[in-house]
Amino acid sequence: MTNEKYIEQNRYFNYRNVEPTLYDNVVLPAWIKSEIDDHNANILDYGCGFGQLMQALLNEKYMNVFGLDIEKSAISHCHSKNLNVMELDLNELHNPFNIKFDVIIFSHVIEHMPKEKIIKKLEFIKNTFLSENGKFLIAVPNAQANTDAYWAYEDWTHTTLFTSGSIYYVLKAAGFNNVEFLDIDCTLGIRSKLKKLIVKFLLKIYICKKIFWNKVTNSPYHKPSPQIFSYEIKCKAY
Template identity: 30%
Template sequence: MDQTYESKYHDLEATHPWFLGRRHMIIRLLRGTDRNQKILEIGCSAGYLLEILKKYGFQNLFGIDISREAVELCRKKGIDQVFQMDAADPKFSNNEFDLIIASDILEHMPDDVAAMKKWYKILKPGGKLIVFTPAFNFLWTEHDEINHHFSRYTKKKLSEIFRVTGFATLRISYWNFILFFPTVVIRFFHRVLVKKRHKTHDHLYRMNSLARVLFLGLLQFENLLLEFINFPIGVSVFGVVKK
């Protein structure tokens, strides 16, 4: 990842509604989880989720990221069990973790099945994996290319990967449903404009306070709805599976 882009990414992780909304959803998925479980976040970035989990009383927390800058940012937050490591081949013992979280990591794997098999091995029997990943290849833009993505996913494709790697699916749903149709329209016109300008750039935009509040409010409302339903479409897709 480009150094300038990475610094911008880490900066926006703290306040951008999309990151805040996803962390809010993950915390909801973890309700009822034993605080003593050994948890690994694959691709922990600057450690914002691990920091929140620590505040919620989870103490046995580990993280890995391929970026040295990300690892250093985590350690500055007092999250010590964070290591520079490739998500495609995490160097841990078999059957080591009770829970693994991988938020927007699978799409970075050249061989997603091989990577998930590695994750399966380091989970304890009965352990759970939570995966978030971008949805639908027709939403592909230069933002995916800048982020070195190999694919976007559908529920069917993600379910099949879970199946062939040995996981039992507990739940799978799309996420960011409310903003799906605006995103489709915006990305269509953006794609046309980019082709005309012959230039690429990321989609990490700063928002004013009102826009942030509205965007985050919509995502948190959707997270509440996900208590009762699964969405048929969305900008992202997530799965909760068990070894």
């Protein structure tokens, strides 16, 4: 086994200095919860890590939650929590559950894949794991965020970041007919109306500043692509 594969399957979280306790209080993100109405839906967390998102789904009374990962210590931790997780074989990709899923959650996974393989792997996952009328929920780090290129280098295993235009491209190229951007201003989970208004107001100021300096420096953005400035881009594809 190459050193890269060994790290992927045995030492990723150790080398990232991440322990399962970091996720003890994780709650289900509002953008995911708002997209899953059926509590009996078959849900797959592809790249589930320590199972924190799976546990959050179970806490919200979703009944059929499954997970896949490649990191052996993370899988062992999931099993210790009685989570339904199986190991993904990178050398022989297949669906080990023998069912297709109504919802696949793909949160911060594809930025770890070799860039030249991303579209083919998404196409494979769509055809092999996703049910005919299922939806694919994906989050990726945003190269247009205020953190700029930080996340390209903070995680050594990241191969690329995305903008709204590039994630739209790869999802369409992988065979998804429809791609919708979700929670663009990141206010979906804010309960206070006042706080939500303040966040939206400050975001408008931030965007105006961006537009101003883009004009001064003659640095345009691609017009068809939504301008998203949060840490992650969230999409629904189907």
